[in-house]
Every structure is written in C-alpha cells, then in structure tokens.
Amino acid sequence: VVSWTTMVVAYADHGKHEEAKFLFDRMPTRDMVAWNAMIQAYARNGQLEQAKQMFDAMPERNVVSWTSMLQLYASSGHFQGASTMYKSMPERNLVAWNSLISAYGQSGNLETAKATFDSMKERNTISWTAMLQAYAQNGHLEGAKTMFDGMPERDSVSWVIMLQAYAQKGSLESAKKLFQTMPEKNMVSWTAFLSACAESGDLEATKATFDRMPERNVVSWTTMLQAYARAGDLEFARSVFDSMPQRNLVSWTTMLQAYAQEGHVDEAKAL
C-alpha cells in the first residue's frame, strides 16, 4: 500500500489526477494515508468537487483529511467552506491551526487571524510566519514587523516574507537593509530580493544584484528578463532570454509579453 500511495502522489505532483485516480482504484488495499493522498491529488489540481467526493466517501477520516479539505476550501476562495470544515473537525492540531491562520489571512480577516494566533497553546515558526504573512498581505507593515521582531526563531521563509512586505510598500531601502542582515541566503531569498529591485524600477540595482547572485535558476533569470522587459529594453530582454540556460512557460510568456507590450508584433509572432 505504501508503494501504491507513492505512485498516486507522484502522478498528482505532475498534475495527473486522473492517472492518480486510476491507480487508486486499482489498489488492492487502501488505508487512510492513501485516501488522504488522493484527496490531495485532487486538491493540488484544483478539483474541489472531486476532493469533496473522496472525503465523503472515505471509510474514516483523520486530522489530515479534515485539514486538507480546510486548506482546499481556503485556497479556492471558499472561506465559508473552510470555516465549516474547521468547525466540524473532531480533532485539531498545530497544522490545522496554522492553516486556519492562513485562511483568515487570505480572506482579509486579520482580526480573526490574530485572535486565532493568540489563542493557540503551541506555536511554531510556521504559525508566526503565517501571521506575519497575514499582516503583509493586508498591507499592515507595522503588524508584520511586530511579528517578525517578536518571533522566537526566524527561518528563510519568514525573512523573505518580511522582505516582500517592505518591497510591496515601495521601500527598497528597507528591503535592502533587511536582505543584508539575512543570515543565510538561498536561491529563493536572492530571487525575492532581485524581484524587489526589479519592482522598484531600479534597473542598475537589479542587474548588480543579478550579477552578485551565487547561483541562478530559471526563476531568477526570468526575473532579470522581466526587469528589462518592463523598462522597455527589448534588446537586453532578448539577450537575457537567449542566454538563459533553461526556459519554461513563464520565461517564454515574459518574452512574448515584452514584445507585445511594445507593439513588436513581428518578433512576437516569430517567437
């Protein structure tokens, strides 16, 4: 049953929920982990209806099943459904609570998110970061900063979210200062900072950051490409595009959009 479940998850990870379901149906035995994995397979591919059917059909449910549904409702914008799930959960754990904070944050319900956070008997870094993000998403820089400063521990995710909070407020300077004090920088934090530079419109800073990066992936390359594109620098944009070690759908779309934006129909078509 473990091998079968591994296969189901593998298909789900590649967006193939129908194949996942085909395998699931052929499993000789299914335990709760298998059922939960199948719910997640649908959830990851946005199949709310199907996920709900699995949830209703399963012989028994645990806290993972309930939490998965809560998250799915929240991520689909069905906050009422998420709330209903939460209320009907027979048991709750830290993950469930954290998911609820995120759900409230996404729905703009800051007060309730904070009330939830305050009422928790245990919190981990994810709880703090989810609350930090809730403030940031809703434009409350002060609240975000209070969370960030008050956290017992910060990891790279919390740093990145705080950095984005500054960047969203147009404060590249604060973002830069924060980035400089970040203890361990990884590809995501570098790219997040790169993106902050790009969004500020400071092309020099963007290029300088890009050149200083210890390593780059397709996301960082595309961010650099986008920086030139939004500045209307089609030549540079194209040379970045041509130099990229890899391209994906997003990088192609960025290049295409750059041409379209500037009215270069022929190049767009050729691309």
Add this chain to the structure above:
RNA sequence: UGGCACGCAAAU
C-alpha cells in the same frame, strides 16, 4: 530507514 496535510521567489 519507505507513502498523505500548514508559511516564501519569476510571466499572463
């Protein structure tokens, strides 16, 4: 020692 759920980066 193996399988499921929570918080981060790029385009539309």
